[in-house]
Amino acid sequence: MPKFYSYQTKMREDLEARGARPVFYDEEPDKTKFLILKNLGDIFHNPKIFDGFNKKLKNKILSEMPSGGYDYLLVIRGNVLSEQTIHELKNKALKSSGKSIYYSWDSFKNLRHKGEIGRLFDWRGTFDSVDAKESELGYELLPLFYSDxxxxxxxxxxxxxxxxxxxxxxxxxxxxxxxxxxxxxxxxxxxxxxxxxxxxxxxxxxxxxxxxxxxxxxxxxxxxxxxxxxxxxxxxxxxxxxxxxxxxxxxxxxxxxxxxxxxxxxxxxxxxxxxxxxxxxxxxxxxxxxxxxxxxxxxxxxxxxxxxxxxxxxxxxxENEEVRQKYSIHSWIDKLFEV
Missing domain, CATH: 3.40.50 (Rossmann fold)
Incomplete structure (x- = not known):
């Protein structure tokens, strides 16, 4: 996922409190370089502009993965991930019983893949009510959250x-x-x-x-x-x-x-x-x-x-406390990992 204010930290804290051992990889480790590559890709219509990044990220994850692999692969946004990278991570980094989860906190029209990579995952969700309603890939609506x-x-x-x-x-x-x-x-x-x-x-x-x-x-x-x-x-x-x-x-x-x-x-x-x-x-x-x-x-x-x-x-x-609590980060994490 991309770094977005401190939300990745909040997610990590929630997962660790449950006994999980999450490892975070930044989708955009160099913002300036990513903007340049994105603009070049748009100008020259080059769909492979991020191939080098995908290879480097995939190799890093595979070299650092725990023995036996991960229980879950969670991708948030995944704006520059290639299908090949996702396939390789599922096949090589996940346990045979592992689950893959995709979540979009951006509208599909703003993403390079337009939400299509969601079909590669066991569960897919979006914060966009229109995308959830109109997509034929079975996206579930999952609004964003508030932290503690x-x-x-x-x-x-x-x-x-x-x-x-x-x-x-x-x-x-x-x-x-x-x-x-x-x-x-x-x-x-x-x-x-x-x-x-x-x-x-x-x-x-x-x-x-x-x-x-x-x-x-x-x-x-x-x-x-x-x-x-x-x-x-x-x-x-x-x-x-x-x-x-x-x-x-x-x-x-x-x-x-x-x-x-x-x-x-x-x-x-x-x-x-x-x-x-x-x-x-x-x-x-x-x-x-x-x-x-x-x-x-x-x-x-x-x-x-x-x-x-x-x-x-x-x-x-x-006030409606029952409804309000449904939108906390803890309830959001619950929903993500129901798969």
Whole structure:
């Protein structure tokens, strides 16, 4: 799997607590090299661009495998793995009784293999409700999870610092909407933060300088936020504003963390309605933000970006503990290894 914040560490800790001995291999050990290879592969339509990586990874796993092999092979995303690599790992690294598990926490349209490698595994799951419904390969829907840091088991009284908080990575659409929300809600306490990697900033400054001209440094941060910082910001806010890619269908990790820590959620993901924990007391779905931003920038009227005030924010959070616990990392691991 790729490193993704500290989630691979959380998964390892859960498995070790159960007595397992997991070994982690990074799908993208060199991010810069991977981006270059991906771009070259796209430009020259070279499906073998990652063959060298696959060979090196396969040999490393086989040389380090325990005597007798592994009980499980778990692949998360597997964006650059070849079918040959998967076949060889199943045949040589797994015990004869071993099981193979595939999980996609990205939508198929964003993956090189479009979800097709799932057919090579004993069990396959996805975080994307549309992919699960439309795939002919028997993908099961398994939403993402919240880790223990976001597991709110208490009902402590908090003197909230913010009405709304949002912490995320830089994308032009997200920065555009953040500026609109800031303009439309001067009466509310907002904490809207976007991490812009300095390398990305320098690249965009050369390629498309208009995108990063006159940045609002109240929103932009060149330093990443730690999981503890994000948790504390969310904990001290009445609601979380989560803006996913316009075409994203699966629920983000931030959505699940908001559920875990029992905070209200405002999101542009219309598929939230498909999930059992959705309710209008806790959740608000925004639509057509791109068109609304166009209109606001043309007219100077940002009223479409006004967020709910105390009439919604201060309404008591509607709890369902049985449902909430189903989306913890521990329940997620349970489901993965039911195969």
């Amino acid at each position: 840091e976001f597991n709110n088991t208490s009902n402590e009284n908090i003197e909230y610092k913010y009405d709304y908080v949002s912490v995320s990575a830089y994308f032009p659409f997200r920065y555009r909407y953040f500026k609109a929300f800031k303009e439309a809600n001067p009466d509310k306490k907002l904490c809207l933060k976007i991490f812009l990697d300095p390398k990305v900033y320098r690249g965009k400054k050369l390629k498309d300088p208009k995108l990063v001209k006159d940045l609002d440094m109240d929103i932009i941060s060149f330093e990443p936020f730690s999981p503890d910082q994000i948790r504390d910001m969310v904990r001290n806010s009445k609601a979380v504003l989560d803006l996913a890619h316009e075409a994203q269908q699966g629920l983000t990790m931030r959505t699940m963390e908001t559920l875990g820590i029992k905070r209200k959620l405002v999101t542009n993901n219309i598929y939230l309605r498909d999930y059992e924990f959705y309710n209008e007391t806790n959740d608000l779905i925004l639509t057509d933000l791109a068109a609304k931003a166009d209109k606001a920038e043309q007219t100077g009227d940002y009223s479409d970006f006004i967020l709910p005030g105390s009439e919604w924010l201060d309404k008591p959070y509607l």
